[in-house]
Amino acid sequence: MQVLIAGAGPTGLTLAIDLLRRGVDVRLVDQAETPFTGSRGDGLQPRTLEVFEDLGVLDAVLAAGELPKPIRAYRGHDVLFEKHMGEISEPRPDVPYPNGLMLGQSRTEEILRARLAELGGTVEFGTALVAFEQDTDGVTAILTSARGTETVRADHLVGADGGRSTVRKALGVPFVGVTDESIRMLIGDVSADALDREHVHWFGDPAKPREGVVLSPLPGTDQFQFAAPLDGEPTLEGLQALLDRASGRTDIRLRNLTWCTVWRPNVRLAAQFRVGRVFLAGDAAHVHPPTGGQGLNTGVQDAYNLGWKLASGDSALLDTYEAERRRVAQEVLELSTRIMRRYTDGAENAHERGAETSQLGITYRTAPASAGTVFVGDRAPDAPLRTADGAPVRLFELFRGPHATTLAFGVAAPAGPHSWSIAPAGATVPGALVDVDGHAHRAYGAAPGTVVEVRPDGYIGAYRVTEPAA
Known part of the structure; x- marks a missing residue:
């Protein structure tokens, strides 16, 4: 099997990595002559970090990124308030990465390209998909x-080629939604004197949050992401004028503008994510406001959902990609839009973010299971265990890789290389992993005899309770 992927942003790279580790031949092309160099999607959500652990890039991402910095709001030199956009939480047994991570998109893509190369893949930059036809x-x-x-010639084509997707347009798939021309933002990467790197710096009137100027430090660089309402030229001089006016200060001097773009709210959802052997993913399928940091993360998880289904070669299973991911994309678009309205309405909580942006609660449920605290279609939680000789192991370690996993609680596991028995401390189940503190049983609501099948993308595919043998 060969899959042709158009677009080598985070979505295309994630999909290529997932397919290569499954033994699928991949060709990844991008019409850009060189890799993207800006920050753009600079927020990685907790669920994306879990995906990156499975794909083998988490250590590099954690080393390069930083926890979100607190926002410090100013009027002139005076600090009006300082607060985090969201609560910084401690890791839990079921949620090892509870906090988002700040990392410029270009650095995220660089890490993904390095992983792709480890698997024998490459990106063909300067290579454009200009036309295609499909048959049975x-x-x-x-x-x-x-x-x-x-x-x-390829078995499948995936359009991960952005909001102006050539693939989507060639398919004739409607891109339903709105573009708000009344709001335009200037976003760029720039160095700034006189600002520390331990805060996100915001200048303006707190009663008018959408009119403020924000400078967010970019990890691993001496630059900040600059964001402000468009009122001038997308040049270094234009950014400086905006900052001077919003801050009322003359000591903050901008320099070394390396990337700049004009952004407007574009909220759109493709009417279809699959047409025959062609699929849409990431911005080609849905475009988001940047509020809430959802766009890049939703694209990564499109790819994570699609990879194992493409590798299966099962057309009926491939139909579930659109059924699952289009509904999720619609819900995420609604969330991003609600957060954006806080800014346009001047809401006091415009800067605040809650657990709803973490994407840990994304589910593919169709109906609740008969028992348990998790349901078919939910994310499979992590939990610490121990082997019979006392070595620690996590559920996420058992899930890691291209396979599905079966967990049998308190009973012998079905035969298979990725099938595991989990028993409470003191129970006698030959070969079982020990749930010393009961975290796994609680996370899965598991009584003796519960069998949970975890899909290759870390979601629960089946949950059943059988009578344990006497």
């Missing part, structure tokens, strides 16, 4: 590059 057996695509024009 595959997709024939036309690619152009400096080498000329090439015709390629």
